[in-house]
Amino acid sequence: xxQHVQHVTVVTGGxxxxxxxxxxxxxxxxxxxxxxxxxxxxxxxxxxxxVRAAGSEAVAVRGEVxxxxxxxRLFDVARDRLGPVTGLVNNAGVTGPxxxxxxxxxxxxxxxxxVNVMGALLCAKRAARExxxxxxxxxxxxxxxxSGAATLGSPDEFVHYAASKAAVDTLTxxxxxxLGPEGVRVNSVLPGAITTDMHATMGDPDxxxxxxxxxxxxxxxxxxxxxxxxxxxxxDEASYTTGAILRVAGGR
Ligand code: NAP
Numbered sequence: 001x002x003q004h005v006q007h008v009t010v011v012t013g014g015x016x017x018x019x020x021x022x023x024x025x026x027x028x029x030x031x032x033x034x035x036x037x038x039x040x041x042x043x044x045x046x047x048x049x050x051v052r053a054a055g056s057e058a059v060a061v062r063g064e065v066x067x068x069x070x071x072x073r074l075f076d077v078a079r080d081r082l083g084p085v086t087g088l089v090n091n092a093g094v095t096g097p098x099x100x101x102x103x104x105x106x107x108x109x110x111x112x113x114x115v116n117v118m119g120a121l122l123c124a125k126r127a128a129r130e131x132x133x134x135x136x137x138x139x140x141x142x143x144x145x146x147s148g149a150a151t152l153g154s155p156d157e158f159v160h161y162a163a164s165k166a167a168v169d170t171l172t173x174x175x176x177x178x179l180g181p182e183g184v185r186v187n188s189v190l191p192g193a194i195t196t197d198m199h200a201t202m203g204d205p206d207x208x209x210x211x212x213x214x215x216x217x218x219x220x221x222x223x224x225x226x227x228x229x230x231x232x233x234x235x236d237e238a239s240y241t242t243g244a245i246l247r248v249a250g251g252r
Contacts, residue, residue: 005138007031008082009234010074012065012123013092015044017196018145021223022089022230023058027051029231033058034078034085036065036092057082065092065119075126086140087234088127090120090168093145098202101159109160116164120144120171124186128175132182139183142175143233144168145226146188148249158202165190169245176243185242187233192249194221216251 009026013019014035023033024047033051035058037044044060051058059081063070078085094115096108124142131140146169149162169188176186192215193199199207208220229248232238 005086006083007087007234008034008078008085009087009089010034010036010078010085010123010127011089011091012036012074012119014047014089015040015060017198018191018194018223018226019089019091020047021227022091023047024050024054025224025227025231026234027054027056027058029235030056031087031234032056032082034074034082035060036074037062038064038092065123066114068122071119071122071126074123075130079130084138085127085130086138087131088123088140088142089145089230089234090123090142091145092119093147093165095158095161095198095202098157098204098207100156104158104160112158112160112164116161117167120168124171124175128179128182128184131184132179134182137183140185141234141238142179142184142186143230144172144186144188145230146172146190146245148190148192148247148252150190151247152252172245173243180242185233185238187238187241187244187246189226189229189233190245190247190249191226192221192247192252194223194226196223214252215249219250221248221250 009031011023014023015037048058131137147165150165154162172188193208193211
C-alpha cells in the first residue's frame with residue numbers, strides 16, 4: 001500500500017487486553033480504528049478516547065463476531081465513520097474454563113469454535129471484500145491473532161482452543177495465497193502467555209506468571225509486545241510479508 005493512504009483498521013476484541021493495546025498502538029501511528037467489543041462498552045470507549053487523545057479517530061462498535069449481521073454492521077460503521085477499510089486485526093477470542101479435553105462440555109467447545117473460527121472467517125471474508133482489488137478496493141492487510149497453543153496442543157488445559165487456533169493459521173495460509181494477487185496481505189501472530197484478563201476468565205488469574213519458568217525468556221509477555229508485532233505486519237515495512245506465522249511467545 002502506498003504511503004499516503006489513510007489506514008482505517010478494524011480491531012475485533014479491541015476493548016481489552018491484546019486488542020486494546022493494538023488499537024492504542026495503531027492510533028499512535030495515525031490509523032483510524034474501529035474498536036469491536038461485545039460486552040464491555042466502557043472499556044471500548046476508554047480505548048476510543050485514548051486513540052483520540054493520540055490525535056487520530058476511532059469508533060466503538062458492539063457486535064458478536066460469530067454473527068454475520070453484526071460483522072457487517074462493524075464494517076459498515078467503520079467505513080461510514082472512518083473511511084475505506086484498509087486493515088483487520090482478527091483478535092476477538094475465547095477459551096472456556098481450563099481442563100482436560102475429555103471433561104470439556106460440548107457447549108464450551110461449540111462456543112470456542114463459533115467465536116475463534118467462525119468469527120475469524122466472517123471478519124476475514126468481509127474485510128477481503130472491502131479491501132481486495134477484485135471488488136474495487138485498494139488492497140490492505142489482515143492480521144489473525146492465533147496462539148502458541150496452535151503448535152503446542154495444550155494438553156490438560158484447552159485442546160479444543162488449540163485446535164481452533166490451528167484453524168486460524170490455516171486460514172492465514174490459504175487466504176494469503178488467494179488474496180495476494182488482489183493486494184491483500186494476510187499474516188498470523190501467535191502470542192505466548194500474555195498478561196490479560198483471559199487467564200482469570202479461564203479460572204487461573206496467575207497462569208501467565210506461573211508459566212514463566214517454562215518460557216525461555218522467563219516471563220509472560222505484555223499486550224504491548226504483541227501490538228508491536230501486529231503494527232509491523234500492518235505497516236508498509238512488511239510490504240513483502242504475507243502468509244507468515246509469527247510466533248511472539250518468549251521462545252516457548
Ligand atoms: P481478553 O483480555 O479476554 O479480551 C477479549 C476481547 O475479545 C475483549 O475485547 C472482548 O470483548 C472480545 N470478545 C470476546 N468474545 C467476543 C465475541 N464473541 N464477539 C466479539 N468480541 C468478543 O483476551 P486477550 O487475552 O486479549 O486475547 C486476545 C486474543 O489473543 C484472543 O484471540 C486470544 O485467543 C489470543 N491469545 C491470548 C493469549 C493470552 O495469553 N492472553 C495467548 C495467546 C493467544 P468485551 O471486552 O466486550 O468482553
